[in-house]
Amino acid sequence: MSTQVNTGLDAKAREAVAxxxxxxxxDTYAVYLKTHGYHWNVRGPNxxxxxxxxxxxxxxxxxxxxxxxxxxxxxxxxxxxxxxxxGNLTSIxxxxxxxxxxxxxxxxxxxxxxxxxxxxxxxxxxxxxxxEVTASLLSDRxxxxxxxxxxxxxxxxGK
Ligand SMILES: [Fe+2]
Numbered sequence: 008m009s010t011q012v013n014t015g016l017d018a019k020a021r022e023a024v025a026x027x028x029x030x031x032x033x034d035t036y037a038v039y040l041k042t043h044g045y046h047w048n049v050r051g052p053n054x055x056x057x058x059x060x061x062x063x064x065x066x067x068x069x070x071x072x073x074x075x076x077x078x079x080x081x082x083x084x085x086x087x088x089x090x091x092x093x094g095n096l097t098s099i100x101x102x103x104x105x106x107x108x109x110x111x112x113x114x115x116x117x118x119x120x121x122x123x124x125x126x127x128x129x130x131x132x133x134x135x136x137x138x139e140v141t142a143s144l145l146s147d148r149x150x151x152x153x154x155x156x157x158x159x160x161x162x163x164x165g166k
Contacts, residue, residue, distance in 0.1 A: 027129025
């Protein structure tokens with residue numbers, strides 16, 4: 008009995024799409040972790056609202072991480088796991104608990120934009136392969152991370 012993937016997407020395309028998703032997974036995990044840390048360590052007069060905003064964002068990302076990883080598995084590839092593997096796949100740096108609230112916001116805003124760029128870069132491979140499921144997932148992730156970036160930007164006074 009063959010256990011080969013037979014879902015209408017060829018092996019090369021599934022590999023390429025999964026590679027893009029793996030980078031997205033690593034970026035999202037890294038920013039999830041940083042946002043959760045800043046939820047703990049943010050300080051200042053806006054503590055309550057930032058503590059809550061960061062919780063809303065890390066909770067959303069935590070839910071998404073599983074969907075991205077499980078899409079990689081449905082494509083017949085193994086999902087990266089562990090700090091070492093994620094560190095090799097992402098350019099996101101660890102957070103710094105000593106930072107001011109404003110610096111935390113600015114850093115997270117850029118990090119959200121980095122995830123947006125990663126998700127956008129992963130889209131052509133999915134579209135070229137006719138992988139509507141991944142394209143739809145990436146569209147959902149773009150929607151979420153563009154919204155996260157907007158909320159962080161607006162908290163800094165930007166448009
Ligand atoms: Fe908490």
